Structures are given as structure tokens and as C-alpha cells.
Amino acid sequence: MEQPIFETDPSDPARKEINPLLKLALELGPLMVFFFANARGAWLMERFPVLANIGEPIFIATALFMAATAIALAASWILVRSLPIMPLVSGIVVLIFGALTLWLHNETFIKMKPTIVNSLFGIILLGGLYFGKSLLGYVFDSAFKLNAEGWRKLTMRWGIFFLFLAVLNEVVWRSFSTDFWVAFKVWGTMPITLLFTFAQMPLIMKYSVEPAVQKATTKD
Structure with a gap:
């Protein structure tokens, strides 16, 4: 039977466990990407000129934050075939508000x-x-x-x-x-x-x- 998208019952023997350090990396990784990209936006634009089309460092950070969030959610799904509800909701809001930020440049x-x-x-x-x-x-x-x-x-x-x-x-x-x-x-x-x-x-x-x-x- 297909696994549900949300967290499964912890007593379910079919439920896969994820390494705690990997779980922490998946949850905090996108945030660290956001911080790094905003702090080193000019450096990133020098090495990846295509990023200059996005705009100021905060917009580059937003775009990379969205990408990192999507990757983290996808990795979590691949590893355990479930998505914790709180990171899922947060990720959806990141993608929606990130898209508005880039689209309206605000x-x-x-x-x-x-x-x-x-x-x-x-x-x-x-x-x-x-x-x-x-x-x-x-x-x-x-x-x-x-x-x-x-x-x-x-x-x-x-x-x-x-x-x-x-x-x-x-x-x-x-x-x-x-x-x-x-x-x-x-x-x-x-x-x-x-x-x-x-x-x-x-x-x-x-x-x-x-x-x-x-x-x-x-x-x-």
C-alpha cells in the first residue's frame, strides 16, 4: 500500500527512520543557505554571473532558499517516504512567499x-x-x-x-x-x-x- 505523505505512525514497523544528524541538516540546511547567500551575494554574483539577473543579495538568497527548501523536502520524502507536517507547511509558505518576493521584486x-x-x-x-x-x-x-x-x-x-x-x-x-x-x-x-x-x-x-x-x- 502507498505510504501517506505525512508522518506515519511511529509504531508502524514499515516506517523508515532517518539519521538525527541528517534530519537536522535537512531542516537547518535551507536556512543556512539563505544566510550565506545574503551575506555573500556579491561574491556569488562574481562567480556565477547569471545570478546577477535576479537582483540584490536578498533576492538571490530568496531564490536559493526556495531551491534548498524544495531539495530538503524531496530528500526527506525519498529517504522516509513521509513529510513532517510542520516543515511541509513551512516549505509551502517559503515557496509561495519566495515566489511573490521574486516576482514583485519586493x-x-x-x-x-x-x-x-x-x-x-x-x-x-x-x-x-x-x-x-x-x-x-x-x-x-x-x-x-x-x-x-x-x-x-x-x-x-x-x-x-x-x-x-x-x-x-x-x-x-x-x-x-x-x-x-x-x-x-x-x-x-x-x-x-x-x-x-x-x-x-x-x-x-x-x-x-x-x-x-x-x-x-x-x-x-
């Missing part, structure tokens, strides 16, 4: 991409809670198991955090230069996200539940 669109993605995730997570659904459990269930209260609290925190990132992106790109925004996107947003993720470990440990198989083994 960098505002690619700068708004993090705002749109983070707002979308935040609204979906908090909206799910409003209707009694802890949607984060469907995304992170393969990483750890929590009881209902744990998923509710973690979903609430991530929902608020995504909205915080959306507001933060708006403040940075509207208040500072393009180069500063690109650097902050890589060296600011990522560390903040990692710190927030690690800060959730006490909650995760508090509300973790043992798998049924492990419980049965312990009783025996």
Missing part, C-alpha cells in the same frame, strides 16, 4: 514568511485547545508520550510561543536592516527556540506516561 514578502508560518501554527494549536483538541500530540507523539493534561499544557505553551515568534519577527524586520533580520533569523530565532524547547523538559518529565509494554514488563 523583499517584504519573504520577511513576512516567519510571521505567517508562526501565526498559523499558533492559531491552529490554540484553536485546537478551544475545541478540546491538543493537536501538538499528533506532531510530537513519536518523540514522547504524555497524558492528556501534559499535552494540553504543552500545546498551550507552544501555541503562545509561536505567536511570540510571529510578533518578534514583525518587530525585527520592521525596525532593523535586512542584513540584521537575516542574521537574527539564523542566530537569534534558532537559539531562542532551542532554549524554549529545553525549558519544557520539566513539564514533559512530569506528565510522561510509560508505554503499555514497558509497564507490563515492569510488573513481571
